[in-house]
Amino acid sequence: MRRARAADVVIAGGGLHGLSAAIHLANAKLRVVLLEKDRVGRHASSANAGGVRRLGRAIPEIPLAVAALDLWHNIENLVDDNCGFQQSSQIKVAEDLVEFAALEQRSKTLRDAGYFHEEIIDGNMLHQLLPQVAKHCVGSMVVRGDGHADPFATVKAFHSKAISLGVEVREGAPVTQITRAEGNWLVQADTTCFEAPILINAAGAWGGEIAAMMGDLIPIEAQALMLMITERIAPFLSSVVGAQGRALSFKQFDNGTVLIGGAYKGHVDIRTGRTALNMKQLAANAHAAITVFPLMRNVRVIRAWTGIEGVTKDRLPIIGPASEKGGFHLFGFSAHGFALSPLSGRIIADLICSNQNNWPTEAFSHARFTA
Ligand SMILES: Cc1cc2nc3c(=O)[nH]c(=O)nc-3n(C[C@H](O)[C@H](O)[C@H](O)COP(=O)(O)OP(=O)(O)OC[C@H]3O[C@@H](n4cnc5c(N)ncnc54)[C@H](O)[C@@H]3O)c2cc1C
Numbered sequence: 001m002r003r004a005r006a007a008d009v010v011i012a013g014g015g016l017h018g019l020s021a022a023i024h025l026a027n028a029k030l031r032v033v034l035l036e037k038d039r040v041g042r043h044a045s046s047a048n049a050g051g052v053r054r055l056g057r058a059i060p061e062i063p064l065a066v067a068a069l070d071l072w073h074n075i076e077n078l079v080d081d082n083c084g085f086q087q088s089s090q091i092k093v094a095e096d097l098v099e100f101a102a103l104e105q106r107s108k109t110l111r112d113a114g115y116f117h118e119e120i121i122d123g124n125m126l127h128q129l130l131p132q133v134a135k136h137c138v139g140s141m142v143v144r145g146d147g148h149a150d151p152f153a154t155v156k157a158f159h160s161k162a163i164s165l166g167v168e169v170r171e172g173a174p175v176t177q178i179t180r181a182e183g184n185w186l187v188q189a190d191t192t193c194f195e196a197p198i199l200i201n202a203a204g205a206w207g208g209e210i211a212a213m214m215g216d217l218i219p220i221e222a223q224a225l226m227l228m229i230t231e232r233i234a235p236f237l238s239s240v241v242g243a244q245g246r247a248l249s250f251k252q253f254d255n256g257t258v259l260i261g262g263a264y265k266g267h268v269d270i271r272t273g274r275t276a277l278n279m280k281q282l283a284a285n286a287h288a289a290i291t292v293f294p295l296m297r298n299v300r301v302i303r304a305w306t307g308i309e310g311v312t313k314d315r316l317p318i319i320g321p322a323s324e325k326g327g328f329h330l331f332g333f334s335a336h337g338f339a340l341s342p343l344s345g346r347i348i349a350d351l352i353c354s355n356q357n358n359w360p361t362e363a364f365s366h367a368r369f370t371a
Pocket residue numbers: 012013014015016017018035036037038039040041042043044045046047048049050051052053173174175176202203204205206207210224225226227261306307308309330331332333334335336337338339340
């Protein structure tokens with residue numbers, strides 16, 4: 001019988017979170033093998049909108065979002081590339097006074113918790129900031145200093161950096177079986193078996209399957225989230241815009257195209273990884289965009305796509321130790337994990353290398369579902 005290949009750490013899943021863990025662990029001089037069933041970054045990590053926001057985060061995520069934003073501002077230090085990161089405001093508009101009151105209440109809740117980055121502005125200021133926003137919008141919440149990056153460039157940079165640090169990245173290597181032997185993890189991927197004391201589950205929407213192989217039953221829903229992009233139009237927007245009362249994510253790139261999303265769902269078969277657009281939902285998304293930015297009415301959509309994302313019941317990720325010693329979960333980022341990706345690997349690396357949790361991650365324990 002062939003012996004298993006030894007490593008210090010095996011990572012199941014080559015999205016941005018698996019790559020981030022690989023980079024931080026390789027920086028700590030551990031021998032890392034990363035196993036990816038398709039191609040690195042093939043799923044949510046390259047199909048997303050690239051938003052890097054603190055705005056609207058659940059309170060337990062805010063310290064992570066703040067620390068991740070610092071890393072984005074200096075992302076070259078981590079991966080030798082700027083990943084297309086640009087600083088920009090994130091704005092959530094209110095379309096009536098009820099929505100405006102809800103934004104004010106949210107901002108107060110955050111201030112009471114000691115966070116001051118969500119600023120409320122009235123209608124006059126909003127229309128100065130966004131001259132093309134619909135006349136009926138009455139105000140908004142603004143977070144200055146957030147931003148966005150290029151997901152494809154980010155995946156490429158994280159991948160290259162991991163390889164340059166000596167990480168063994170195996171593509172086309174689906175993890176099919178996980179067992180325990182003498183305190184180690186035995187991980188079967190394709191025709192090779194790997195053995196390591198540490199195993200990280202970074203399998204995104206498939207994280208529940210890997211978790212089950214590791215002995216944890218963690219519920220997660222796979223969603224095919226959609227985005228669409230328009231033809232080029234004259235520049236009118238430099239912020240990323242959402243809405244309080246409807247699902248919308250909206251931004252214009254330097255080349256004039258406009259990216260429109262808002263977590264509208266297509267169809268997904270998680271077993272095959274196949275997805276399909278849902279045209280009715282895309283139309284609803286386009287309607288939301290036109291309602292908030294009427295100038296979009298005659299602009300043509302040139303492309304739409306889906307990305308498969310793992311969404312938890314409370315929409316918070318699962319970050320931290322598994323039930324079995326030496327196992328870690330890092331998945332379920334629920335449609336807002338791109339922004340956290342430079343940091344998530346450091347959190348896991350700190351846990352592994354110094355057995356210390358330097359981050360407030362109690363809210364992300366899998367025990368909230370499995371207890
Ligand atoms: C349309 C869309 C828009 C989004 N917009 C934003 C945004 O603006 N801002 C933001 O912060 N976030 C956004 N997100 C969320 C963000 O993209 C994700 O949270 C993040 O990319 C998740 O990364 P991941 O590494 O956990 O998952 P993935 O990128 O899905 O990686 C997991 C990998 O594990 C692999 N895998 C699964 N099973 C196995 C197995 N058995 N063996 C080996 N490999 C396996 C998969 O093939 C996959 O490549 C968006 C997501 C989508 C879909």
